[in-house]
Amino acid sequence: MSAPLNCVIIGSGPAGYTAAIYAARANMNPVLYTGKEPGGQLMITTDVENFPGYPQGVMGPQMMEDLKNQAERFGTKIISEFIVGIKQEDNGSHTLVSETGEEIAAHTVIISTGASAKWLGLDSEKEFMNKGVSACAVCDGFFFRGTDVAIVGAGDSAAEEALYLSKLCTKVHMLVRRDEMRASKIMQERVLAAENIEIHWNTETVEIQGGEEVEGVKVLNNKTQEEQVLDVKGFFVAIGHKPNTDLFKGLLDMDETGYLITKAGSTHTNVEGIFASGDAQDSIYRQAITAAGTGCMAALDAERYLTEKGII
Ligand code: NDP
Numbered sequence: 401m402s403a404p405l406n407c408v409i410i411g412s413g414p415a416g417y418t419a420a421i422y423a424a425r426a427n428m429n430p431v432l433y434t435g436k437e438p439g440g441q442l443m444i445t446t447d448v449e450n451f452p453g454y455p456q457g458v459m460g461p462q463m464m465e466d467l468k469n470q471a472e473r474f475g476t477k478i479i480s481e482f483i484v485g486i487k488q489e490d491n492g493s494h495t496l497v498s499e500t501g502e503e504i505a506a507h508t509v510i511i512s513t514g515a516s517a518k519w520l521g522l523d524s525e526k527e528f529m530n531k532g533v534s535a536c537a538v539c540d541g542f543f544f545r546g547t548d549v550a551i552v553g554a555g556d557s558a559a560e561e562a563l564y565l566s567k568l569c570t571k572v573h574m575l576v577r578r579d580e581m582r583a584s585k586i587m588q589e590r591v592l593a594a595e596n597i598e599i600h601w602n603t604e605t606v607e608i609q610g611g612e613e614v615e616g617v618k619v620l621n622n623k624t625q626e627e628q629v630l631d632v633k634g635f636f637v638a639i640g641h642k643p644n645t646d647l648f649k650g651l652l653d654m655d656e657t658g659y660l661i662t663k664a665g666s667t668h669t670n671v672e673g674i675f676a677s678g679d680a681q682d683s684i685y686r687q688a689i690t691a692a693g694t695g696c697m698a699a700l701d702a703e704r705y706l707t708e709k710g711i712i
Contacts, residue, residue: 415678
């Protein structure tokens with residue numbers, strides 16, 4: 401194995417590429433492994449209108465291409481492979497293993513592996529992805545203003561997103577599979593108080609319907625077995641996210657759902673030289689801009705670490 405690299409970044413969403421831009425401009429010669437889903441969650445988004453600096457909006461995949469080009473412009477080496485293993489060495493460096501079995505030694509590792517939205521797993525959900533089906537109300541709700549929409553889920557995310565949508569949309573159908581919600585009491589009260597949110601209890605999604613775009617959703621009441629079609633233009637799925645952190649189990653501290661734990665006000669993990677950024681460590685904000693912000697923080701933390709150790 402060759403001498404340790406200064407900085408390896410795992411993941412290629414806004415956090416990873418922003419970390420790469422900062423690390424490259426600080427002469428850290430970063431190497432970025434893109435992972436299985438290059439570009440991350442923004443690759444399955446259409447227009448992004450809330451990322452500062454794009455007054456006319458930008459398509460998600462285009463924004464990721466721009467970030468990639470910006471990272472490469474300053475010399476980031478980008479490798480289209482997945483990291484499958486990581487271990488800590490006695491000398492303080494880290495060894496990563498790529499999907500091809502190659503071992504890569506690194507003084508610092510920036511984790512930007514993101515999170516994946518959970519989906520219902522219906523064929524029609526895939527068919528209408530970006531044609532009315534979305535897993536992010538804050539990102540896509542605006543496109544459905546003045547229309548009726550449906551949202552699946554009954555946790556805090558679903559409640560929060562239903563309330564967000566209720567301010568934009570004429571009516572929000574909330575599809576709850578049991579006869580109670582998991583969301584905190586205060587969020588439930590808010591949802592129940594919103595005049596244009598109709599909660600459909602014991603209700604499951606059978607199929608999303610439409611032509612070019614979503615036009616309705618067929619739902620089933622699992623108590624009465626009655627089916628009905630709701631006329632909606634948007635179908636939002638808010639049944640949780642899963643951080644892509646399985647690889648770090650046993651090495652890094654994480655909460656019970658797998659989000660990496662960082663030291664307050666920084667991106668330091670419990671292991672020296674390993675920094676976490678983006679949605680892999682953020683269950684709350686989960687926005688491209690916040691991911692980019694923590695990617696920047698991770699590169700600055702890694703640079704300080706390398707300087708303190710006299711490596712650069
Ligand atoms: P949760 O795991 O809390 O809730 C997921 C919800 O989706 C549950 O109601 C679940 O139903 C439902 N669900 C899961 N699978 C399906 C399915 N196949 N079909 C229909 N419904 C389904 O996820 P959240 O993303 O809401 O929250 C994650 C964590 O983040 C929680 O701890 C939450 O409190 C926190 N959070 C906090 C916020 C805040 O404080 N402002 C905002 C957002 C999240 P069931 O209940 O039947 O299992």
